[in-house]
Amino acid sequence: MKQAVGYKYETDAAHLARFDRFTLENYPEATTLTREMVLDWCSKKAHEHQANQLFRASIIRQFGIYLDRIGVTAYVIPKRYYPAETPYVPYIYSTDELQRFFAETDRCRYCSECPDRHLIMPLFFRMIYACGLRVSEARLLTVGDVDVEQGILSVHHSKKDNSRLVPMSVELAERCRGYFRQVHPFPKDTEMFFPALGGKPMTLANVYHNFRRFLWRAGISHGGRGKGPRxxxxxxxxxxxxxxxxxxxxxxxxxxxxxxKTYLGHDSFTETAYYLRLTADVFPDLMLKLEGRYPDIIPTLEIAADETD
Known part of the structure; x- marks a missing residue:
């Protein structure tokens, strides 16, 4: 049902499979979704962050609502049953920090274990920033998705299964053409534009490892896991x-x-309007101008819009 309305629902489905094994082991005679089962499943583990517990509770809440709608007795855990962590406020890089970070990607060295890494990293991170892409939107681009002559990216099956065209700047398109000639001399549309070993997509872990290294070399402080910048x-x-x-x-x-809104692939105007508040808070000199002209569409800065990848 979730996938039918546009959600990928893959990580969530894996959680429900684990819940299935959990109930089989601990509540083998259960015929309904009870409060005891839900709270036992959602109990916070000693090693985990609050966000993980909230995510688990959200999935089982949605499952309970679904069961109730189809006429199956189920306990629906109340919304916000568990206290939320302090919301993460996005880190806005300064122009100087961006220049230093990209300069470090340009210094990425050749690695025999990943022969194209020194070519991939400078373009990969520039593309995320210059096109406002989500990490996996860039990571999963194929050769056929990148029109290097017209300078247009085709993003398919992104968040909520949306697709869109993303024009690139003249400079970025030129970088893409140079990269394309070096990495894809005999291109096939189905090949990954940013290939890892064996032609597979780069993993999130690999991307993050490289990001942290460039961040450190650029002298940009990192607050630790969950603190950012990300x-x-x-x-x-x-x-x-x-x-x-x-x-x-x-x-x-x-x-x-x-x-x-269209360029970023947002599903609703609210997601885009969020950035008005963030912009006003990051650049105080613009606050009066924004508040004066758009008082009714600037939301309260509570949680980061489009937080998930």
């Missing part, structure tokens, strides 16, 4: 820098926000 913050930074530029240019944001 790779996904390049996307937040792109949106804020874009809005800042439009405000300084006197653009009508009521007309331009739908453009940004």
């Amino acid at each position: 790779i996904h913050d390049f996307r937040h930074t792109f949106a804020c820098h874009c809005l800042k530029q439009w405000v300084l240019q006197g653009k009508d944001l009521a007309a331009y926000l739908p453009v940004l």
Whole structure:
């Protein structure tokens, strides 16, 4: 049902499979979803973060709601039953930090274990920032998805199974053409544009490992796991820098926000309007101008929009 309405629902499905094994082991005679089972399953483990518990509770809550709707007796754990962690506030990179970070990607050395790494990393991270991509949108691009001549990316089956076209800047498109000639001399549309060993997509772990190394060499402080800055913050930074530029240019944001919404692949206007608040908070000198012109569409800064990859 979830997949039918556009959700990938893969990680969630794996959690439900584990819940199935959990009930078989601990409640083999159960015929309904009871409060005892749900709270036992959701109990916080000593080693885990609060976010993991909340995620597990959210999945089992949705499952309970589904069972109730089809007429099966089920306990539905109340929303916000467990206290939430302090919400993560996106890290907005300064122009200087971006320059230092990308300079370090340019210094990436050849590695025999991953022969194309020194070519991939400089373009990969620039593309995430310059096109406002989610990490996996860049990671899963195929050769056929990247029109290096027209400078357009085709993003397929992204969040909520949405697809969109993403134009690149002239400079980024030129970088893509140079990269393409070196990495894909005999291209096939089905090949990964950023290939790992064996032609497979780069893993999230590999991308993150390289990110942390470049971050450290660029002298950008990292607060530790869950603290940031994160790779996904390049996307937040792109949106804020874009809005800042439009405000300084006197653009009508009521007309331009739908453009940004489409470019970022947002499902609702609320997700995009969130960046107005983030931009106003990061660049205080723009606050009065934004508050004065768009008081009714600037939401409260509570949680980061589009937080998941």
